Amino acid sequence: xxxxxxxxxxxxxxxxxxxxxxxxxxxxxxxxxxxxxxxxxxxxxxxxxxxxxxxxxxxxxxxxxxxxxxxxxxxxxxxxxxxxxxxxxxxxxxxxxxxxxxxxxxxxxxxxxxxxxxxxxxxxxxxxxxxxxxxxxxxxxxxxxxxxxxxxxxxxxxxxxxxxxxxxxxxxxxxxxxxxxxxxxxxxxxxxxxxxxxxxxxxxxxxxxxxxxxxxxxxxxxxxxxxxxxxxxxxxxxxxxxxxxxxxxxxxxxxxxxxxxxxxxxxxxxxxxxxxxxxxxxxxxxxxxxxxxxxxxxxxxxxxxxxxxxxxxxxxxxxxxxxxxxxxxxxxxxxxxxxxxxxxxxxxxxxxxxxxxxxxxxxxxxxxxxxxxxxxxxxxxxxxxxxxxxxxxxxxxxxxxxxxxxxxxxxxxxxxxxxxxxxxxxxxxxxxxxxxxxxxxxxxxxxxxxxxxxxxxxxxxxxxxxxxxxxxxxxxxxxxxxxxxxxxxxxxxxxxxxxxxxxxxxxxxxxxxxxxxxxxxxxxxxxxxxxxxxxxxxxxxxxxxxxxxxxxxxxxxxxxxxxxxxxxxxxxxxxxxxxxxxxxxxxxxxxxxxxxxxxxxxxxxxxxxxxxxxxxxxxxxxxxxxxxxxxxxxxxxxxxxxxxxxxxxxxxxxxxxxxxxxxxxxxxxxxxxxxxxxxxxxxxxxxxxxxxxxxxxxxxxxxxxxxxxxxxxxxxxxxxxxxxxxxxxxxxxxxxxxxxxxxxxxxxxxxxxxxxxxxxxxxxxxxxxxxxxxxxxxxxxxxxxxxxxxxxxxxxxxxxxxxxxxxxxxxxxxxxxxxxxxxxxxxxxxxxxxxxxxxxxxxxxxxxxxxxxxxxxxxxxxxxxxxxxxxxxxxxx
Numbered sequence: 056x057x058x059x060x061x062x063x064x065x066x067x068x069x070x071x072x073x074x075x076x077x078x079x080x081x082x083x084x085x086x087x088x089x090x091x092x093x094x095x096x097x098x099x100x101x102x103x104x105x106x107x108x109x110x111x112x113x114x115x116x117x118x119x120x121x122x123x124x125x126x127x128x129x130x131x132x133x134x135x136x137x138x139x140x141x142x143x144x145x146x147x148x149x150x151x152x153x154x155x156x157x158x159x160x161x162x163x164x165x166x167x168x169x170x171x172x173x174x175x176x177x178x179x180x181x182x183x184x185x186x187x188x189x190x191x192x193x194x195x196x197x198x199x200x201x202x203x204x205x206x207x208x209x210x211x212x213x214x215x216x217x218x219x220x221x222x223x224x225x226x227x228x229x230x231x232x233x234x235x236x237x238x239x240x241x242x243x244x245x246x247x248x249x250x251x252x253x254x255x256x257x258x259x260x261x262x263x264x265x266x267x268x269x270x271x272x273x274x275x276x277x278x279x280x281x282x283x284x285x286x287x288x289x290x291x292x293x294x295x296x297x298x299x300x301x302x303x304x305x306x307x308x309x310x311x312x313x314x315x316x317x318x319x320x321x322x323x324x325x326x327x328x329x330x331x332x333x334x335x336x337x338x339x340x341x342x343x344x345x346x347x348x349x350x351x352x353x354x355x356x357x358x359x360x361x362x363x364x365x366x367x368x369x370x371x372x373x374x375x376x377x378x379x380x381x382x383x384x385x386x387x388x389x390x391x392x393x394x395x396x397x398x399x400x401x402x403x404x405x406x407x408x409x410x411x412x413x414x415x416x417x418x419x420x421x422x423x424x425x426x427x428x429x430x431x432x433x434x435x436x437x438x439x440x441x442x443x444x445x446x447x448x449x450x451x452x453x454x455x456x457x458x459x460x461x462x463x464x465x466x467x468x469x470x471x472x473x474x475x476x477x478x479x480x481x482x483x484x485x486x487x488x489x490x491x492x493x494x495x496x497x498x499x500x501x502x503x504x505x506x507x508x509x510x511x512x513x514x515x516x517x518x519x520x521x522x523x524x525x526x527x528x529x530x531x532x533x534x535x536x537x538x539x540x541x542x543x544x545x546x547x548x549x550x551x552x553x554x555x556x557x558x559x560x561x562x563x564x565x566x567x568x569x570x571x572x573x574x575x576x577x578x579x580x581x582x583x584x585x586x587x588x589x590x591x592x593x594x595x596x597x598x599x600x601x602x603x604x605x606x607x608x609x610x611x612x613x614x615x616x617x618x619x620x621x622x623x624x625x626x627x628x629x630x631x632x633x634x635x636x637x638x639x640x641x642x643x644x645x646x647x648x649x650x651x652x653x654x655x656x657x658x659x660x661x662x663x664x665x666x667x668x669x670x671x672x673x674x675x676x677x678x679x680x681x682x683x684x685x686x687x688x689x690x691x692x693x694x695x696x697x698x699x700x701x702x703x704x705x706x707x708x709x710x711x712x713x714x715x716x717x718x719x720x721x722x723x724x725x726x727x728x729x730x731x732x733x734x735x736x737x738x739x740x741x742x743x744x745x746x747x748x749x750x751x752x753x754x755x756x757x758x759x760x761x762x763x764x765x766x767x768x769x770x771x772x773x774x775x776x777x778x779x780x781x782x783x784x785x786x787x788x789x790x791x792x793x794x795x796x797x798x799x800x801x802x803x804x805x806x807x808x809x810x811x812x813x814x815x816x817x818x819x820x821x822x823x824x825x826x827x828x829x830x831x832x833x834x835x836x837x838x839x840x841x842x843x844x845x846x847x848x849x850x851x852x853x854x855x856x857x858x859x860x861x862x863x864x865x866x867x868x869x870x871x872x873x874x875x876x877x878x879x880x881x882x883x884x885x886x887x888x889x890x891x892x893x894x895x896x897x898x899x900x901x902x903x904x905x906x907x908x909x910x911x912x913x914x915x916x917x918x919x920x921x922x923x924x925x926x927x928x929x930x931x932x
Contacts, residue, residue, distance in 0.1 A: 065130040070098050072117045072127070086116035097215075107131075107159050107241070109211065132241075160207055160220045160266070167205045168338065169313045169331020170198070177206055177308060181264070181291065186306050187284050190270075190294040193310035194470040194489055195417040196370025199295035200268050202310060206293065207266045218264045229276035233283070236265065251279065255286035262289040270296035271469065272424060277302045297421055297470040312367035312489070316359045327355040332362035335369060339376035347379055357384050364391050366489045371414055374400040397494050418495040421469050428454070430499070432462045433471055437496025438509040440544035442487030447545070450516040451509055485541070510552050517542065517549040518561060524568035539572050540760050550584055554591075562588040563603040570610020574617065575761040578799040582614045598638065605634035605643070609650055616654045617763055619803035621840040624654035642683060645674035649687040656694045657841070659880075664694055685715045689728050696735065699881030705735040723759055726752035730764070733771045740886040742778040745771060766795035766804070773811065778887040782815050789815075806835035806845060813852050814891060822859050829853060830931050846924065847876040851892070853927040858895045864911045865930060867899050871915025872923040 073083050073094075080094045087094075087109075097109075110131045114124045167174075180186050191199040210216040221239040226232060233250050242257060267280065277300035284290055284304075294300065299307045313332040320326040327333050328349070336358055340347040349355040361384070365371040378387050378399060390399050400414035422430060435452035436443075443451075449459055463486065466472040473487050488496065500506045520542070523535055539546065546569070553562035566588050573581025585607050592604055608631035615624035628651030635647040652667035668691045675683040692707030708731050715725045733749030736742070749771045756764030769792035776785035789808050796804040809832035816825035832849055836842050854869030870892075877884075884892075899908050918926065 065127075066098050068127055068130050069094075069113065072119060072123070073098075076117055078117075083113070083116055087112040111159075160211065160218060161204055163201065163204060165342075166338070167201060168335045170202055170205070173202060173308075173310065174206065174209070177202075178209065180306060180308070181206070181210070181293070186291065188281065188292045188294065188300070188302070188304055189306045189308060190296055190299055191308050191310050192296055192299050192470060194368070194492065195297065195421055196368050196414065196491070197310050197312055197470075198369040199297075199310050201369070203266050203268065203293055203295045207264060210264055216264055217262060218266060220266045221268065223267060223269045223273055226273055229273040229279075232267075232273050232276035233279055236267075236283075251282070255283060258283070258287040258290050260289065261287065263287075263291070265290060265292045267292055267294045270294050270300065271298050271421070274298060274300065298468040301468075313362075313369055313372070315363050315367050321356060321359065322352070324350065324352055324355045327359050330359070330362075332367040332372060333359055336362055336372050336376045339373045340379040343377045343380040349384070354384065357388055361388050361391060364388075364490060366491070368489060368491060370417060371400055371491050374414055395494065395498070397491065397498065400491070414491050415495060415498075418471075418492060421471055422495070422499070425465065425469065425471075428458070429462045429465050432459070433466055434496050434499045434503060434505060435509055436466075436472065436486070436488055437493050437498075437500050438506075438513045438548075439488075439493075440548045442485050443542070443545060444483050444485055447513075447516050447542075448486060451512045483538070483541075510548075511556075513545070514549040514552040514558075514561065517546050518565055521546065521565050521568055524571055536572060536575075536759065539569075540576060543577070547580070547584075554587060557591075559588065559591045560600070563592055563600060563607065566610065567603040567606035570606065570613060573610060574613045575763050578614050578618060578763075578801075582611065585610050585614075601634055601638055605631050605638065605647070608634065609647070612650055612654070616657070618799065618801045619657070619840055621654045621658050625651065625658065628654060641674050641678050642680050645671045645678075645680070645683060645687075648674070649690055652694070653690055656690070656697050659697075659844075661694065661698055665691075668694065681714065682718050682720075685711050685718070685720065685724075688714065689731065692731060692735075696731070696738075697882060699883050701735045701738045701883055705732065705739075708732045708735065722751075722755055723761075726755050726761075727764060727767070730768045730771055733768075733775070737771060737774045737778065737885060738883045740778070742775040742886075745775040746779070749775070762795050762799060766792045766799070769795070770804075770808065770811075773808075774885055774887070777811070777815055777818075778885070782819055785815055786812065802835040803839045803841055803845065806832040806839070807848075809835065810845075810848050810852055814855070814888065817852070817855050817859060818891065820859075822856060825852070825856055825859075826931055829856065833928075833931070843920075844880065844882075846920070847873045850923050850927050851877060853930045855891060855895050857930050858898060860930075862930065863899055863903055864907070865926065866895070867903065867908055867911030868915035868918065869923070869926060869930065870896065870899070871912040872918045872926075875916050 073080070076083075078086070080098070084094045094113075097113075107128075110128055114127050119127055177189070177191075180189055191203055193199050204220070207218040207220065211218045219236075219239050221236050223232065223235060226235050233254055237250060237254055240257075242254070248256075270277075274296070280292060280294075280300070281302045281304070284292060299305060313335060314330060315332050316327055316330045320330060328337060333355070337347070337349065349358050361375060362372055365375060375387060375391065382390065382399075387399070390396060397413075397415045422433065425433060432448075432452050432454060435448065438451055439447065445459065445463070448463070449455055452459065454462060463472065463474075467474055471488070471492055473489075474484055475487070497506070500509055520539070546565070550562060550565055552558070553565065562584075566585050570581065570585060573585075589604060589607050589611070592600060592607075595601060595604060608627050612624050612627040612631060615621075615627060628647070632644070632647040632651055635643045648667045648671040652664040652671070655661075655664040655667070668687055671687045672684055672691075675681070675687070688707050688711035692704040692711065695701075695704035695707060708728055711728050712725055712732075715728070729748050729752045733745040733752075736745035736748065749768050753765060753768035753772060756768060769788045773785045773788035773792060776782075776788060789812050793805050793808040793812075796808065809828045813825040813828035813832070816822070816828060829849055829852055836845055836849070839845075850869055851873035854866045854873060857863070857866035857869060899911075903911065915923075
């Protein structure tokens with residue numbers, strides 16, 4: 056559609072100036088920041104509508120004097136006019152020369168980080184003929200504009216496409232959007248034809264990508280844009296908006312925050328610095344403080360935690376990084392973890408739009424466009440921690456049914472809320488907010504005077520959820536424990552409210568049933584909450600609070616026992632039993648007896664434990680409570696096991712299982728018993744049967760997120776695999792178990808696992824790994840209740856290490872010291888351990904001879920505990 060002109064056309068002028076400068080197309084392209092293909096298309100006249108920004112870059116690269124530069128620009132304008140783009144006769148005229156055009160792409164001064172995958176996916180989408188309208192959606196500050204500009208520049212530079220940028224921030228009325236597009240294209244209305252028709256006529260043959268930025272404030276204009284695209288088959292629109300346009304043919308691409316570090320990346324400085332969110336922080340921090348460079352692992356982890364706190368949101372990360380110069384990483388980290396932290400994310404670069412220079416104003420830009428009811432809902436969401444399901448939101452906000460669903464949808468559309476099904480409660484959609492959005496919602500809650508009332512409603516809802524736990528039975532409402540795990544941070548927030556509001560009764564009503572949840576998860580946190588509210592309750596006299604206190608002390612007992620803090624567990628059990636006796640309920644007294652007997656068993660007070668179990672079972676028989684007998688029978692089996700009677704233990708376990716099956720209890724209620732059966736089979740040297748009965752319980756505990764159950768089964772499986780000779784499987788199980796027990800705060804079990812790992816390493820001929828495991832076990836065991844018992848296990852294994860190293864006299868002394876104490880206790884020895892011991896003792900006899908061995912054994916038996924430990928440390932050191 057070009058026309059013959061008396062003066063040289065643009066393509067000819069470009070070739071003339073390039074040749075006069077002595078540049079190849081590739082050299083000119085490099086100087087101008089374009090692709091060689093773009094320059095080639097322009098010189099051949101195949102790009103019929105050269106954009107102003109492209110022409111300006113070429114003029115600068117050619118270093119044209121002012122007169123030549125003006126002629127060069129005018130030639131480009133003539134191409135656009137001759138192409139039918141801006142003919143007055145067609146109803147559209149060119150803007151007068153000299154007026155600025157918003158159509159030129161912004162040229163970012165910073166690199167785009169962490170969007171390679173998004174860029175590839177979006178370029179593929181844009182290349183598809185059916186993609187005419189592509190909308191980048193996402194929350195405030197996620198980087199939609201930056202990504203769109205980068206994509207447009209790539210299309211322009213590498214594919215020679217025409218692009219035009221239309222910034223809609225100044226446009227307040229939807230009916231002004233077409234005018235903004237016309238201005239960006241250096242077009243204006245002329246004649247009587249409506250602007251819509253004029254634009255359609257001007258663009259109908261052009262191949263163009265329109266970048267429409269910040270469309271969320273003019274969403275009603277979506278129809279006009281769609282009509283323009285329908286009329287202009289070669290035009291595509293790349294839109295950025297916090298909400299989708301919701302029109303036919305729209306392709307939505309949610310722009311996610313930048314990736315955060317994975318657990319595997321947290322152990323390497325280089326790996327952390329390669330993570331997109333961390334890389335962005337470091338780059339922007341260095342712009343503010345040139346010598347900023349996290350070189351140590353603690354420094355890199357601090358930066359990673361800052362990025363995680365900000366949900367990987369690019370704008371928030373950039374605003375935070377700029378503060379490094381004044382605060383330093385540690386102080387910045389601490390301030391961002393304060394309840395009201397949005398003030399830290401302020402004073403962004405001057406070239407940003409006003410609503411993007413602080414995180415608060417960025418969010419306010421979206422908040423101000425909501426209806427009053429939608430704002431109230433948004434504010435209510437600020438009280439939740441980690442999101443919530445619809446029933447919780449309904450209670451706190453006061454909205455119901457259609458109004459709630461409609462307003463939730465509006466917040467989702469505005470990217471002020473996210474929705475996803477929980478992995479643990481797949482049928483329960485969960486609504487979450489980015490941390491910056493939640494902080495702003497809290498500010499609005501306080502400003503509206505709604506903060507305290509929202510927290511009270513929140514606490515009441517989660518009290519009702521917690522009270523669904525039946526404290527009388529192990530089996531619970533289906534899915535309740537999984538829901539509590541998902542909502543745990545909200546449960547903690549409700550407990551915090553009770554603590555701050557001095558609402559002792561509310562707190563006790565929560566912690567009393569929650570101990571059955573805490574007995575399998577979050578040991579240390581649960582113990583803290585139980586002890587706090589027990590202290591708050593003081594010497595309560597009402598029957599209701601006495602009952603709640605008895606439940607709370609039972610929870611303290613259960614957690615302390617599972618952490619092997621046995622003396623404290625005994626004290627808690629005695630308090631619970633005293634409260635149960637004061638209340639006079641025989642069933643509850645029986646439960647308290649059985650619970651107290653457990654730490655007594657572990658402490659070796661077998662007669663007292665046995666008496667309590669028998670009294671407990673007698674009370675249950677007296678009251679006809681057969682269900683109440685299931686767990687005492689299980690625990691009685693544990694007493695037999697500790698006393699070195701695995702066959703009697705197995706009989707008790709099987710009686711407990713039979714009664715449990717008869718009463719219809721769930722598989723989960725019986726899973727721990729099956730693990731104990733497996734443990735008995737290990738000691739009875741039936742490792743294959745141990746694996747067979749334990750693995751189903753292990754899988755069930757995994758599914759139910761029962762951390763203690765998983766860890767306990769993993770130890771049994773590890774010991775069975777060792778006996779079966781599968782060292783790799785044994786080590787994998789034991790590694791998992793150790794990690795889980797450490798997370799639960801049980802150092803004694805961690806030490807025991809290290810002892811077993813050392814045994815495996817010695818059988819595999821790896822003395823150095825065995826030594827390291829024993830050193831760690833010795834550290835873990837220090838100061839623990841059962842140190843006096845388990846220390847001799849470590850002494851024996853140090854003897855095995857000395858034997859492998861050829862220090863045979865020391866090995867004999869250590870063996871003699873260990874055996875004198877280990878064999879004095881009834882705790883059964885695993886067959887794999889017995890075999891290891893037998894081989895070592897046979898080796899010592901064969902190499903040292905009987906007299907030398909007996910002499911070393913005599914010296915070993917004479918060692919005091921401290922001397923034996925010193926000799927072991929010498930071997931390990």
